[in-house]
Amino acid sequence: MGYIGDRMARRKKVYEGKAKILYEGPEPGTLIQYFKDDGQVDAKPQGAVEGKGVLNNRLSEFFMSGLNSIGVPTHFIKRLNMREQMVRMAEMMPLEVVVRNYAAGGMTERLGIPLGTALPRPIVEYYFKDEKLGNPLVSEEHIVAFGWGNQQDLDDIIALALRVNDFMTGVMLGVGVRLADFRLEVGRVWEGEFMRLIVADEISPDSCRLWDIRGLDLSEREDQGRDPVPLAEVYTELARRLGVLPSNVTHTTKPTLIN
Ligand code: ADP
Ligand code: MG
Numbered sequence: 001m002g003y004i005g006d007r008m009a010r011r012k013k014v015y016e017g018k019a020k021i022l023y024e025g026p027e028p029g030t031l032i033q034y035f036k037d038d039g040q041v042d043a044k045p046q047g048a049v050e051g052k053g054v055l056n057n058r059l060s061e062f063f064m065s066g067l068n069s070i071g072v073p074t075h076f077i078k079r080l081n082m083r084e085q086m087v088r089m090a091e092m093m094p095l096e097v098v099v100r101n102y103a104a105g106g107m108t109e110r111l112g113i114p115l116g117t118a119l120p121r122p123i124v125e126y127y128f129k130d131e132k133l134g135n136p137l138v139s140e141e142h143i144v145a146f147g148w149g150n151q152q153d154l155d156d157i158i159a160l161a162l163r164v165n166d167f168m169t170g171v172m173l174g175v176g177v178r179l180a181d182f183r184l185e186v187g188r189v190w191e192g193e194f195m196r197l198i199v200a201d202e203i204s205p206d207s208c209r210l211w212d213i214r215g216l217d218l219s220e221r222e223d224q225g226r227d228p229v230p231l232a233e234v235y236t237e238l239a240r241r242l243g244v245l246p247s248n249v250t251h252t253t254k255p256t257l258i259n
Pocket of ligand 2: 017018
């Protein structure tokens with residue numbers, strides 16, 4: 001077995017989820033995140049989208065390194081290859097933090113607000129990350145009462161989430177995409193005595209609801225009575241617009257949304 005194969009074989013798998021595999025990292029306190037082609041959108045399993053992992057690796061790198069550069073702490077350290085990146089190991093909070101700018105999905109279902117309504121301000125929601133329970137909506141009261149976080153953590157999460165929202169909204173608008181909502185996962189890291197919360201997991205089309213500024217639903221999650229854009233193209237189209245499309249997948253692109 002060659003050196004690379006040998007090293008891969010000895011690498012310890014820490015966790016395998018739907019979209020990613022986590023391996024032990026090369027240094028203490030690090031992990032390697034491997035992006036698979038399988039995935040899920042809003043807790044609904046999706047079939048594998050060929051090449052999705054490669055693009056999400058690039059896209060998450062792009063967003064997280066941009067966030068790092070403006071002082072929003074994330075787990076991203078560096079991309080290692082087409083499907084892997086090195087990240088800081090964090091103690092994950094059992095939450096999905098959702099920021100909504102436009103009504104869609106669960107918000108339209110729960111509150112009857114028409115799809116696409118601009119919200120008066122960004123709304124932060126928390127969901128308990130437990131698939132068997134269907135990732136139920138929880139309040140700050142639950143988070144504090146069950147010891148998942150304290151009031152300071154909640155303040156920090158909101159500040160992080162809103163900064164990520166401002167950054168992502170701006171980046172997306174720059175390429176003609178409306179960020180309707182997105183989900184984050186947050187984890188704790190320690191620096192000596194100090195604990196802080198960082199943005200972990202991934203930021204990619206898997207975790208964002210994206211609408212083309214011209215009205216097409218890029219994420220194809222709602223039937224808006226318009227021509228749906230195939231899901232397979234969301235990843236390549238976004239990566240192409242952001243200029244992070246790896247050269248070897250260019251041939252699979254069929255840019256159809258802008259000219
Ligand atoms: P899931 O199906 O559980 O959502 P994924 O396929 O998304 O899993 O795999 C990523 C897993 O790794 C998630 O459980 C996520 O909470 C966890 N994770 C993400 N970033 C980090 C990190 N920096 N440190 C530790 N765990 C992480
Ligand atoms: Mg996940």
